[in-house]
Amino acid sequence: xxxxxxxxxxxxxxxxxxxxxxxxxxxxxxxxxxxxxxxxxxxxxxxxxxxxxxxxxxxxxxxxxxxxxxxxxxxxxxxxxxxxxxxxxxxxxxxxxxxxxxxxxxxxxxxxxxxxxxxxxxxxxxxxxxxxxxxxxxxxxxxxxxxxxxxxxxxxxxxxxxxxxxxxxxxxxxxxxxxxxxxxxxxxxxxxxxxxxxxxxxxxxxxxxxxxxxxxxxxxxxxxxx
Amino acid sequence: xxxxxxxxxxxxxxxxxxxxxxxxxxxxxxxxxxxxxxxxxxxxxxxxxxxxxxxxxxxxxxxxxxxxxxxxxxxxxxxxxxxxxxxxxxxxxxxxxxxxxxxxxxxxxxxxxxxxxxxxxxxxxxxxxxxxxxxxxxxxxxxxxxxxxxxxxxxxxxxxxxxxxxxxxxxxxxxxxxxxxxxxxxxxxxxxxxxxxxxxxxxxxxxxxxxxxxxxxxxxxxxxxxxxxxxxxxxxxxxxxxxxxxxxxxxxxxxxxxxxxxxxxxxxxxxxxxxxxxxxxxxxxxxxxxxxxxxxxxxxxxxxxxxxxxxxxxxxxxxxxxxxxxxxxxxxxxxxxxxxxxxxxxxxxxxxxxxxxxxxxxxxxxxxxxxxxxxxxxxxxxxxxxxxxxxxxxxxxxxxxxxxxxxxxxxxxxxxxxxxxxxxxxxxxxxxxxxxxxxxxxxxxxxxxxxxxxxxxxxxxxxxxxxxxxxxxxxxxxxxxxxxxxxxxxxxxxxxxxxxxxxx
Numbered sequence: 001x002x003x004x005x006x007x008x009x010x011x012x013x014x015x016x017x018x019x020x021x022x023x024x025x026x027x028x029x030x031x032x033x034x035x036x037x038x039x040x041x042x043x044x045x046x047x048x049x050x051x052x053x054x055x056x057x058x059x060x061x062x063x064x065x066x067x068x069x070x071x072x073x074x075x076x077x078x079x080x081x082x083x084x085x086x087x088x089x090x091x092x093x094x095x096x097x098x099x100x101x102x103x104x105x106x107x108x109x110x111x112x113x114x115x116x117x118x119x120x121x122x123x124x125x126x127x128x129x130x131x132x133x134x135x136x137x138x139x140x141x142x143x144x145x146x147x148x149x150x151x152x153x154x155x156x157x158x159x160x161x162x163x164x165x166x167x168x169x170x171x172x173x174x175x176x177x178x179x180x181x182x183x184x185x186x187x188x189x190x191x192x193x194x195x196x197x198x199x200x201x202x203x204x205x206x207x208x209x210x211x212x213x214x215x216x217x218x219x220x221x222x223x224x225x226x
Numbered sequence: 227x228x229x230x231x232x233x234x235x236x237x238x239x240x241x242x243x244x245x246x247x248x249x250x251x252x253x254x255x256x257x258x259x260x261x262x263x264x265x266x267x268x269x270x271x272x273x274x275x276x277x278x279x280x281x282x283x284x285x286x287x288x289x290x291x292x293x294x295x296x297x298x299x300x301x302x303x304x305x306x307x308x309x310x311x312x313x314x315x316x317x318x319x320x321x322x323x324x325x326x327x328x329x330x331x332x333x334x335x336x337x338x339x340x341x342x343x344x345x346x347x348x349x350x351x352x353x354x355x356x357x358x359x360x361x362x363x364x365x366x367x368x369x370x371x372x373x374x375x376x377x378x379x380x381x382x383x384x385x386x387x388x389x390x391x392x393x394x395x396x397x398x399x400x401x402x403x404x405x406x407x408x409x410x411x412x413x414x415x416x417x418x419x420x421x422x423x424x425x426x427x428x429x430x431x432x433x434x435x436x437x438x439x440x441x442x443x444x445x446x447x448x449x450x451x452x453x454x455x456x457x458x459x460x461x462x463x464x465x466x467x468x469x470x471x472x473x474x475x476x477x478x479x480x481x482x483x484x485x486x487x488x489x490x491x492x493x494x495x496x497x498x499x500x501x502x503x504x505x506x507x508x509x510x511x512x513x514x515x516x517x518x519x520x521x522x523x524x525x526x527x528x529x530x531x532x533x534x535x536x537x538x539x540x541x542x543x544x545x546x547x548x549x550x551x552x553x554x555x556x557x558x559x560x561x562x563x564x565x566x567x568x569x570x571x572x573x574x575x576x577x578x579x580x581x582x583x584x585x586x587x588x589x590x591x592x593x594x595x596x597x598x599x600x601x602x603x604x605x606x607x608x609x610x611x612x613x614x615x616x617x618x619x620x621x622x623x624x625x626x627x628x629x630x631x632x633x634x635x636x637x638x639x640x641x642x643x644x645x646x647x648x649x650x651x652x653x654x655x656x657x658x659x660x661x662x663x664x665x666x667x668x669x670x671x672x673x674x675x676x677x678x679x680x681x682x683x684x685x686x687x688x689x690x691x692x693x694x695x696x697x698x699x700x701x702x703x704x705x706x707x708x709x710x711x712x713x714x715x716x717x718x719x720x721x722x723x724x725x726x727x728x729x730x
Contacts, residue, residue, distance in 0.1 A: 054636075054637050055636070055637070056633050056636060056637065079641065082636070082639060082641070083639045085639075086636075086637060086638060086639035087639070089637070090637060090638075091634075091637040093630060093633065093634060095630055097628065097630035097631045097633065097634040098631075098634075099631060099634070099635075099649050099653075100631070100653060101649075101652050101653045101656065101727075110638070110648065111638035111639060111640065114640065114644055114648060115638060115639040115640060115644075116639075156634075159634075159638070160637070160638075163638060163639065
């Protein structure tokens, strides 16, 4: 794909919680290597957009195209469609949701071995490289409950990146970080973008958004405000 | 499971409280009565002709033992009162003073004579081999039944005779807790013969036309009354009454009324009334001449074998319970609404009815459709019962894994099955481990219930041991020690696993 082309194209997206629409008529494009910050108050619909793109919540209307794969209204993707989707998009959650029973290293290689069917030694080496790259290589043998908020977040990023998705979604990444760490995270995301990743970051931390994003989108009551 | 046991304990406490109130009321009534009572214990479940609920008025009991009790009470100028007691606990109950005398087709034995005050014998019986009519020509004696299953009542002379025949003739002893099911199981082919006294054998053949009794007797025994060891004076008065009734024909009249009279009794009475010392004819049993220590050594191998059976049965049942529990829990967490409703109903049905009832239904109730071997029936019964409890543990453990982790797994491309196997299941297992350990230890002990469907496990073997040597002390201690040996390693292993996992 040539630089400048859309990795993520959303048209007239509608998402409902029960009968209540939480995202209405959202359209946006994100190009390769770009960091888009989606801002807005709690309940503005930021997380709902990310969850719909990640295939976690069903789409009620409109369409989402991720690196050539089309998602449209209807039931959640399953089986091969789900694997196709997640070759393209990874997600880092606000509370990380690391697998509590596995070590850091195991968290990162699990999907490489069981979803991408890579041999374990190769998957482990890749996982170690990623953890080193994100500055948490020393914590490879720790278990999630032994990690600080910042470390857990880096591990969650490594886990999402391991399977190599061109698009990475992050939900409130600064929520568990003290101010000093926010700067480090912004630098990390910038570096990832410079390596060709595309990032969509939902946040209500304006300072952080300005520090890392190429572009900022404001949402209000489920719509794009500006 | 915790709630289950707590509620059982509460229920038991209530039952005890109600019983105390009832007992107090009875005592109040009794002290008001003029004539003292002769409290006699027996098991109405034993049925006719011994003691059974009167079909015309189930609050009364009838049977030859009832008539003998009435006769003895009259001789002592007392009022007879029947006290229902399980057959296998009559000895222990009379020794601790629950009633004055036990009368329930109780066999004379050396063990009873050393522990209790025993009356003169009032009935002589032969041990009779009952077989299906078609097998009558080939199964004439115990020696013909090598490798065949022979049923009897546990802790009886017939059981001792069969245990000896197990060694000498290679028969397989199948002990029952009651004297009705040996004959029904013989009729449907679960066992190949029954050895019991002639009174029961006659009744068995009357009820099952396809069965027949072999003419030669395998052994001889006597029915006696048993009293607490310190009740020597009362025993002597009762002996005098019995001997008087043997002389004046009252006992004969009773046994004629119940169609049990024969020349054996005439000879017995002549001998008993002639012997002024009052000692009964000796009926040596297998354990008769042994001290408690020797008996323990002799019983130890069979106790160990029984402990292995308990262990194997418990481990296999637990394995089945885990499989059943995982399937039910998966259905209740992942299945469509009708499946969920069906499985919820099943779990409530199993948890809401007694395990004992379930075992009876599987072993006896289904016998007309499928005749499961006792061990398999026990395994299925325990496995299904505990499976229902396991499913509740697994369901709540599965639901305790944070849903965020399931979302994370989905965004990594794991299928639902992979998520269950790799992420949700392993974490649920850690949460389930402690309650599962509890359940396994509970199952180990609940497995003693399967003795009611003829599986001889640790508790059953202990009961047999205890009733043969006449004391619960040594057998009880040994049995408790063996249960602990079986359960402690499991608890220990679970604690170690939990410690290892706590790090994670």
